Amino acid sequence: MERIQIYDTTLRDGLQREGMSLSVGEQLAIAQRLAAAGVEYIEAGFPASNPKHAEFFDLLAREDLGASKATAFGMTRRRGMAAADDPAMRGLAECFAPVVALVGKTWDLHIEKVIRVDRAENLRMISESVEFLVAEGKEVVYDAEHFFDAFGEHPDYAIECLQAAHAAGAAWITPCDTNGATLPAQVTRTMDTVRTALPDAQLGIHTHNDSECGVANSLAAVDSGARLVQGTINGYGERCGNANLVSIIPALALKMGYEALTPDTLSELTSISRYVAETANVAPDHWAPYVGRNAFAHKGGMHVAGMLADPRTFEHISPELVGNGRNMVVSELSGRGTIISRARDLGIDLEGDPEKVQQILARVKELEHMGYQFEVADASFEMLIARETGAHTPLFDLESYRVITEQRADGVEMTEATIKMVHDDERIVATGEGNGPVNALDTALRNALIDRVPALAEIELINYKVRILDADRGTDATTRVLIESSDHVGTWGSVGVNENVIAASWEALIDSLEHGVRRVVMRGGASTAR
Numbered sequence: 001m002e003r004i005q006i007y008d009t010t011l012r013d014g015l016q017r018e019g020m021s022l023s024v025g026e027q028l029a030i031a032q033r034l035a036a037a038g039v040e041y042i043e044a045g046f047p048a049s050n051p052k053h054a055e056f057f058d059l060l061a062r063e064d065l066g067a068s069k070a071t072a073f074g075m076t077r078r079r080g081m082a083a084a085d086d087p088a089m090r091g092l093a094e095c096f097a098p099v100v101a102l103v104g105k106t107w108d109l110h111i112e113k114v115i116r117v118d119r120a121e122n123l124r125m126i127s128e129s130v131e132f133l134v135a136e137g138k139e140v141v142y143d144a145e146h147f148f149d150a151f152g153e154h155p156d157y158a159i160e161c162l163q164a165a166h167a168a169g170a171a172w173i174t175p176c177d178t179n180g181a182t183l184p185a186q187v188t189r190t191m192d193t194v195r196t197a198l199p200d201a202q203l204g205i206h207t208h209n210d211s212e213c214g215v216a217n218s219l220a221a222v223d224s225g226a227r228l229v230q231g232t233i234n235g236y237g238e239r240c241g242n243a244n245l246v247s248i249i250p251a252l253a254l255k256m257g258y259e260a261l262t263p264d265t266l267s268e269l270t271s272i273s274r275y276v277a278e279t280a281n282v283a284p285d286h287w288a289p290y291v292g293r294n295a296f297a298h299k300g301g302m303h304v305a306g307m308l309a310d311p312r313t314f315e316h317i318s319p320e321l322v323g324n325g326r327n328m329v330v331s332e333l334s335g336r337g338t339i340i341s342r343a344r345d346l347g348i349d350l351e352g353d354p355e356k357v358q359q360i361l362a363r364v365k366e367l368e369h370m371g372y373q374f375e376v377a378d379a380s381f382e383m384l385i386a387r388e389t390g391a392h393t394p395l396f397d398l399e400s401y402r403v404i405t406e407q408r409a410d411g412v413e414m415t416e417a418t419i420k421m422v423h424d425d426e427r428i429v430a431t432g433e434g435n436g437p438v439n440a441l442d443t444a445l446r447n448a449l450i451d452r453v454p455a456l457a458e459i460e461l462i463n464y465k466v467r468i469l470d471a472d473r474g475t476d477a478t479t480r481v482l483i484e485s486s487d488h489v490g491t492w493g494s495v496g497v498n499e500n501v502i503a504a505s506w507e508a509l510i511d512s513l514e515h516g517v518r519r520v521v522m523r524g525g526a527s528t529a530r
């Protein structure tokens with residue numbers, strides 16, 4: 001089977017999506033998830049476009065990405081100077097990433113109106129930049145910006161631009177449909193011409209979804225010889241988005257006879273899609289092909305009867321192949337194997353107790369139906385198993401908590417929380433102030449327990465996300481809170497769901513702290529007194 005290389009640009013082009021913003025930690029987490037799935041190229045953006053990005057590159061350099069290649073992104077050299085003298089080119093050459101995606105101009109409209117150079121200088125900019133980076137030991141993926149528009153207007157020069165990059169040593173030549181204007185038949189005609197003009201080049205494809213053909217155009221390009229596909233998870237990207245890798249990968253692997261990722265990681269696709277959505281705090285699309293909650297939901301009576309007779313009657317693929325389920329709200333995490341292995345982490349052997357596993361599975365389904373999401377809430381998932389198996393020891397017994405938010409006339413806002421609890425038969429009343437309810441509750445809890453549970457000192461809340469869940473299940477709108485915490489060794493997530501944002505926050509906070517204390521104690525850190 002021929003392999004199609006998967007090139008992810010979620011962390012560069014994907015972040016151009018309106019309203020999308022990821023912390024450095026979230027970007028790293030996504031890069032790790034992509035690497036674990038076997039994505040060949042992980043594009044990380046400009047090495048030093050701003051301090052946040054420089055920090056991301058520093059941290060990424062220390063990550064073990066396995067066989068995945070971190071890829072830096074940059075433009076061809078500035079006009080009228082040597083590539084080696086251009087600071088941006090030097091930055092690309094000096095960064096740790098073994099691969100550089102180099103974008104260059106092809107279209108007269110841009111060459112004349114945007115960068116204002118003549119055609120010959122543009123060709124030199126392409127070839128000298130590629131040559132420089134190749135000489136510096138980089139694998140170069142050459143991205144020909146606006147290639148399809150350029151090819152429509154002046155095909156000979158457009159091809160010359162690709163030939164310049166190829167002759168200079170680019171490993172991949174990637175025509176880009178930057179404006180997303182192109183339709184599949186045009187992609188086929190264009191890529192066939194490119195193939196003939198550059199018979200020994202390895203070709204890639206980069207498309208956008210402005211004509212809703214991002215996926216179709218990528219697949220058409222593969223049919224015409226492209227062996228590297230650039231896209232983003234869930235199709236995130238500027239305007240209408242980039243080509244959606246989550247739809248492209250199963251099409252390649254299950255319908256077109258190519259190898260893309262591996263069968264093992266293909267079955268993680270649903271989980272990856274949701275993980276990236278939750279991390280980016282974007283509501284998952286329930287109607288997304290392959291991975292959406294409703295992608296294999298069957299409602300009509302005849303469909304259900306057909307499904308029972310043979311699933312192929314009304315399903316284009318078997319949902320398990322991409323880690324999805326039939327008419328279910330179940331994530332990959334709720335699989336039996338996952339429950340057994342997570343229980344083992346807690347020192348509980350469920351191998352010989354299928355009834356208990358079934359009971360936990362049922363509870364997970366019920367909670368997911370209520371709006372819980374365990375993809376990014378590993379701590380809550382673990383606490384759930386602990387509670388269901390009777391292995392859970394609460395940090396304290398709650399009597400009550402109360403939160404008061406004060407808005408002063410001078411504009412200052414202050415939240416105060418009071419917690420009443422029993423710890424080791426001792427009644428404790430503690431208060432805490434904060435800039436919001438979670439912060440105030442967290443402070444009050446620490447004030448109450450820090451002397452008795454020293455491990456709390458090592459736990460820090462690093463991220464807090466709130467989402468109002470759409471009331472599409474016949475219930476009132478509910479609030480979901482996700483909290484991310486760290487003990488400076490690792491991070492974990494927890495989740496709370498309630499109609500009341502403070503109650504949802506409290507739930508996520510307790511899971512986070514109980515899980516964190518267990519981690520720290522297991523590691524041999526500070527001990528609890530309980």
Ligand SMILES: [Zn+2]
Nearest residue numbers: 013178206208
């Ligand atoms: Zn793009």
